[in-house]
Amino acid sequence: MKKLILVRHGETEWNIEGRTQGKMNSSLTEDGLIQARLLGERLISEDIDSIYASHLDRAKSTAEIIGNIIGKSPSYDEDLAELGFGEWEGLTVKEIELNYPQQLKEWHSNPHKAIIPSGEGLGIGQERIVSFIKKISQENEDNNVLVISHGTIIKLFLLSFLNMQLSDFYRLKQDNCSINVIEFKKRGPVLVKYNDKCYMEIINKGDNNGKE
Template sequence: MSRLYLIRHGETIWNRERKTQGIKNVSLSETGKLQAKYLAKRLKKENIDFIYSSDLSRAYKTAEIVGNHIGKSVQILPEIREMNFGDWEGLTLNEIDKKFHDIYNQWNHTPHLAKIPGGETLIQVQERAIKVVNRIIKKNPNKNIVMISHGTTIKTIIFYLLDIDLSYYKKIKQDNTAINIIDFKKEYNVLVKLNDTCHLLNLK
């Protein structure tokens, strides 16, 4: 049985400022780096075989901190980078609501149908991400695999693996360095953990 650890990157400066970040490269904040260190300590107990990361710096830096701590190299997968939020990137939610009210309203109520100007749709993100996830899982049977990615991308992967429609996108949350665990059994996939941030309890 293969086990997939889907993990969101640590906090960034834009997370703290509540700005929308997609494919823009935004650095980890000092808190984000500390979160990654706590994550690394947690994963050291998990017998991890491989670490993969999005090519965006906030994910790669998180993965690098983990890899250095547990003695594993990081392999880059551009396909699991964050959703391209197009014209929304760098804007706060209030700014998006003012400038793109109708589309923002659709994003909040029927996100699977929303087409953000200059960006991707949820289905496009899911299709590019799940293709590489399935390839990695098939290539590495009976291994514990870490993938450090981004909130939106992670949610689309989880929904696909659990046969959940993307219309439910808003129904789950992904915090910084949250761990999601999915077991790939012969008959079906099993969600073992969702948005687990217990490793950050001493940080709060």
């Protein structure tokens, strides 16, 4: 692989409502659709050879928009799906706090140790995404690859890439349709862009209603 570009899906209705999405689906907002189109235009210059995306609707919609713009058909894979948040999915933080106070406290203070009822766990999610990236790296030796996934999963991969601990989970941030770029150089892979949203300035300058 020559270049790996990791991006999060566009803004969703549940992002606005503050609901935990996990493996459940929520549609892109109007701003989310605009973000995806702008991202597609931004990625034209990256000479992308392959697109891989989560099979969940919000990532799939983002991938379809980008694919149409850059002329590439996405491949969808469950390994790129968001972390499973079990019984928390569809709930707001206030609702989780009301029904699962101790588990939420642990999630906020020790996310690597937290047990979400019927959820997946950070360690399992990290193994899933790291294995997937390793696999597609071998399949795309000389290619520029775009991966469209979810905030938690992308953060888990970056933690592994940067040799950070799962306990550092909250030290990283991933905004909707942000760009992370890893270039593979002679001295090894290098993170050259992180959570980049500069191309979105057109939204903020337009009506100041863009939510990222």
